[in-house]
Amino acid sequence: MEIILKEDIIGLGYKNDIVNVKSGYGRNYLIPQGKGVIASESAKKVLAENLKQQAHKLAAIKAEAEKKAEQLNGVELVITAKVSATGATYGSVNAAIVAEELKNKGIEVDRKIITMRDIKHVGDFEATIHFHKEVEVKVPVKVVAENAAVEAPVEEAPKAEEAAQTEETAE
Structure with a gap:
């Protein structure tokens, strides 16, 4: 039909x-x-x-959609989630959470125009935002463990101190 x-x-x-x-x-x-x-x-x-x-109205709508898509150029989302020992998230990261993260960055996007699979584990993923028939933007989404986000900077600080001490002893 x-x-x-x-x-x-x-x-x-x-x-x-x-x-x-x-x-x-x-x-x-x-x-x-x-x-x-x-x-x-x-x-x-x-x-x-x-x-x-x-035709002219449709061209204006497409131009507006391209302008919105331009705002998302270079945007990468990092979402922290509670994770089990096996790497599986408690719950899932979905389009609503991605829309909220974009809102926190100052970009208003309706969750209904975001398509992605529900993310149920840590890793790098992609969300597609459909602004217009011919304007789609792919936004990288990185899901990290809540605990790992806190531990990573702490580990890097001692390495930087060791490097500084090594330079001082070399001089």
Whole structure:
């Protein structure tokens, strides 16, 4: 069943896209919720005419999305989480936590436009933020253990002191 989407649906398509979906999904969810209409010939003609008339508006929306994406250039998130001895996190790091970390950095992003798998262990991961149909940004997410974040700087300080002592004895 062909459907013309009336709004962005992550994982399916963007506004004004024509997508093929199973009949039940179209009839029972998309059409009653007002998220899509059946893609008949007349609806396709109306869509083409609307796209012609809205071309300049769509360009402005895309430019705004690119500006938001530019804010995320070079941003890397480090999230501390409680971790078990095996390296598994208690709970998981998900899109809502990533959105909150971005908010703490001063960048407002709706959690609904962030796609990623739930992170359940320590390591480096990637979150994709969909600002627009053609504008997507991949943000690196590093999950570290809560205890390791505290211990790491303490270990580095004695090494720096040892290096300074070694230089003094060499002179």
